Amino acid sequence: MIQERDTIAALSTAPGRGAIAVVRISGPATAEAVRRFCITKGPSAIERPRVMTRVDVRSDDVFIDDGLAVYFPGPHSYTGEDCAEIFLHGSPLIVRRLLTELSEKLGIRPALAGEFTRRAFQNGRMDLTTAESVRRIIDARSQYELQGAQRLYSGELKRSIARFRSALMNLKAETEAEVDFSDEDLTFESKDARRRRVHDLLQQIDDILARSGAAQRVSEGFRIALIGVTNAGKSSLLNRLLGWDRSIVSDVHGTTRDYVSEDVELGEFRVRFIDTAGLRLTEDSIEREGIRRSIEEMKRSQLILHLIDGSRESIEINEALEYELSQSSESKKIIHVLNKVDILHEKAHEDSYFDGIRRNGTFELIRISCKTGEGVDLLHKRIVSHLEEEPGGLDPFLLEERHRHHFQAMREALQRLLSLWSDGAPDEICALEIDTALQNAADITGEITTEDILGRIFSVFCVGK
Ligand SMILES: Nc1nc2c(c(=O)[nH]1)N(C=O)[C@@H](CNc1ccc(C(=O)N[C@@H](CCC(=O)O)C(=O)O)cc1)CN2
Ligand SMILES: Nc1nc2c(ncn2[C@@H]2O[C@H](COP(=O)(O)OP(=O)(O)OP(=O)(O)O)[C@@H](O)[C@H]2O)c(=O)[nH]1
Numbered sequence: 001m002i003q004e005r006d007t008i009a010a011l012s013t014a015p016g017r018g019a020i021a022v023v024r025i026s027g028p029a030t031a032e033a034v035r036r037f038c039i040t041k042g043p044s045a046i047e048r049p050r051v052m053t054r055v056d057v058r059s060d061d062v063f064i065d066d067g068l069a070v071y072f073p074g075p076h077s078y079t080g081e082d083c084a085e086i087f088l089h090g091s092p093l094i095v096r097r098l099l100t101e102l103s104e105k106l107g108i109r110p111a112l113a114g115e116f117t118r119r120a121f122q123n124g125r126m127d128l129t130t131a132e133s134v135r136r137i138i139d140a141r142s143q144y145e146l147q148g149a150q151r152l153y154s155g156e157l158k159r160s161i162a163r164f165r166s167a168l169m170n171l172k173a174e175t176e177a178e179v180d181f182s183d184e185d186l187t188f189e190s191k192d193a194r195r196r197r198v199h200d201l202l203q204q205i206d207d208i209l210a211r212s213g214a215a216q217r218v219s220e221g222f223r224i225a226l227i228g229v230t231n232a233g234k235s236s237l238l239n240r241l242l243g244w245d246r247s248i249v250s251d252v253h254g255t256t257r258d259y260v261s262e263d264v265e266l267g268e269f270r271v272r273f274i275d276t277a278g279l280r281l282t283e284d285s286i287e288r289e290g291i292r293r294s295i296e297e298m299k300r301s302q303l304i305l306h307l308i309d310g311s312r313e314s315i316e317i318n319e320a321l322e323y324e325l326s327q328s329s330e331s332k333k334i335i336h337v338l339n340k341v342d343i344l345h346e347k348a349h350e351d352s353y354f355d356g357i358r359r360n361g362t363f364e365l366i367r368i369s370c371k372t373g374e375g376v377d378l379l380h381k382r383i384v385s386h387l388e389e390e391p392g393g394l395d396p397f398l399l400e401e402r403h404r405h406h407f408q409a410m411r412e413a414l415q416r417l418l419s420l421w422s423d424g425a426p427d428e429i430c431a432l433e434i435d436t437a438l439q440n441a442a443d444i445t446g447e448i449t450t451e452d453i454l455g456r457i458f459s460v461f462c463v464g465k
Contacts, residue, residue, distance in 0.1 A: 007033070008111035009102050011095050012464035018090030023098055024464060026116055029106050030082040031071065037101065038069040038086060045069040045084070050076075057086060059101040065094045079116050080123030114461025118454060121446065128446025128457070129157040132400055135461050141263075142270035145219040148396030157403065157444070160208070164410070164441045167201060172434045175427050191421060198414050205411045212399040214390070219398060221263060221270040222387055225298045227324075228307030229316045233339040236370035237307060238262070238275050241380065267384040274301060298324060303386055304334040305379075306357070310348045310367075311340045317356045325359050333386055335364050337379060342369040402457070406440040413437040 007027030013020065025033055034045050038055035045053040049071050057064040068087040077083035088094050102108040112118075114135070121131040133152035140146035151157075171194065226234045242264055261274045274297045298304055304324060308315050317325070324334060336357055338348065347353050357363050366382060368375030399407075413436040420430050442448060 007106070007108045008115055009033075009099055009108045010111035010116075010464035011099070012085070012116075013090070015092065017092065021088045021090040021092075021095050023086045023088065023095060024111075024116060025084045025086070025102070025108060026077070026079040026081050026111075026119060027108070028082060029108055030084050031073075033102055033106055033108060034069060034071050034084045034086075036105065037064070037098070038067070038084075045071045049073050052087075055086075057088065057098060059097075059105065064097050064101070065089055075123070075125075078125070079119040080125045081119060111463060112458070113463050114458030114465055117461060117465055118458045121454075127155075127158045128449065129161075129403070129444060130155060131446075132402075132457060134465065136398065136400075138462065138465065142219065142221075142265055143268040144396055145270065145398065147268075148215055148219060148398030151397065156397070157399070160204075161441050161445050164201065164204075165438060167197065168434055168438045168441065171197065172431060172438070175431050175434065195418065195421065198418055202411060202414050205407050205414075208397070208399075209404065209407055209411075211395060211397045212404065215396045215398050218269065218387070218390060219396065221272045222303060222390070223272050223274060223297075223301035224303045224305060224383065225274045225301040226305050226307060227298055227321065228337075229309060229318065232307040232309040233370045234275050234307050237305070237337070237339065237368070237376075238273055240370050240373065240376050241266070241273070266380070267387070269384070269387050271383075271387070295323065302333070302390065303383065305383075306334055306336045308336060308338045308357075309340060310338045311343045311345055313345055313347055315353065315356050321357075325357065334359075335366060335379070335382060335386070338365060338367045339370055341367045341374060342372050403444050406444045409440040410437045413440070 005028060007025065007029035009023060009025045011021055012024040013022045031046055037057055037059060038045050038053070039058055040053060040055050043053075045051075045055060052068050052070050055067055055069045057067040057069075065088045067089075070085045072078070072083040072085075074081045074083070086098065088098065099110065103110070117126075117131050117134050120126050121128060129152055133149050136149035137146065137153060140149050174194065226238060228234055242262060261272050263270060263272050265271075306321060306324075336354075338344075354363065354365065364382075366375055366379045368379055370376070413433045417430055417433040417437075420433065
């Protein structure tokens, strides 16, 4: 059983060798630990709260490291308890020495994953949505996801929950007033006006869920399929876009037998490029399987880059492309990329070269050379702007699955409330649904939490956070 009053310590910087390692301590024995292990000639770190102090880190007469220390007396600290940070040389051996001494001499135990932030939450330093966003900030894998997490950290969700709660409280107060005073001759806001307010809340919940769903899809990464005949230069383009040799580039037809995928940061976004098997009719069964899979991949992707080998006399339209071009104009976005402009076939200068790929008369074409790099930047920009056009693409509002669950439950309670009202149910029964909605709103920010819920939330954190 974890004691709240335990003093905890952990390495808070990334594990392994590094320039500097920071050990963080939190809890009642912190000041004693600093006094005992952080030795100064002049004023101690304890006497100079929140000021970085040069110290000799030592245990009795045994030298551990030349370091720096900061003491944050509670409640003005990250966790709200007495805290300290000791900056050491980034050696795992030094860190282990200090943590061992803290444990053996003062009974300071290693912190669990996320335990500092958990204490910050439990000491009222932050609400649950802010605490959760700390992990998301650390784990973000694109600027887009980071921005979404930072909006949570800045309290955007907490504030909208506060608005929901006050609207629900008003609704409840009025409903109860009606129950209490129903015999008296008082005028209350008409049921109609109240209905409209509930509809308005439902609309707001739907908007939040829709925005977060879109943001989630964006942050998980767009799938971009690279398709085109063998030797068109798909592998070369992927390498150009990624900036390093990820897939095998060769001039033997059919090198890419299966698809390779790669998650990369492209501008603000995380995207997954799928380099599909070179498409050509073949008797080779393994290669045919690759082709079947590239058609599948193409169907699942949000954007298709169709690579054309501009050194050839004509554009070869294969099954996969045929399928895609036959879809209606609202279907998948497709960018045709004319590659090898450095050795362009003379026919590729004529408009008729592109007749086969027009869809409803138009098509988007970008000319590049993977050999010289010409046009690759422009293509990169075009891909990013396609991503930005995606719904929710520029408005990251990321929610945890837990938040979505409670919003859904709020939504269902409010819908039941509306139908109870329609059925003319007693106000006491209606008030119960408002309570359910209120409870779910409170669960999001963590007004009332259980050990079990907190355990699940913080166990996915890093140790030391
Ligand atoms: N070295 C170090 N860097 C860090 C953190 C940290 O704890 N230590 N942080 C986190 O892990 C983040 C910064 N967040 C923090 C939030 C609050 C307090 C804090 O001590 N708050 C007190 C004092 C406020 C003040 O002096 O202005 C308070 O709010 O009362 C510290 C860090 C990122 N960088
Ligand atoms: N001159 C020129 N050669 C290119 C260009 N892009 C690719 N190549 C060459 O074309 C050949 C095929 O390129 P890859 O990138 O392997 O083509 P791929 O589409 O991945 O081929 P498969 O995996 O067989 O489907 C290689 O020899 C490349 O060096 C270009 O812009 N100009």
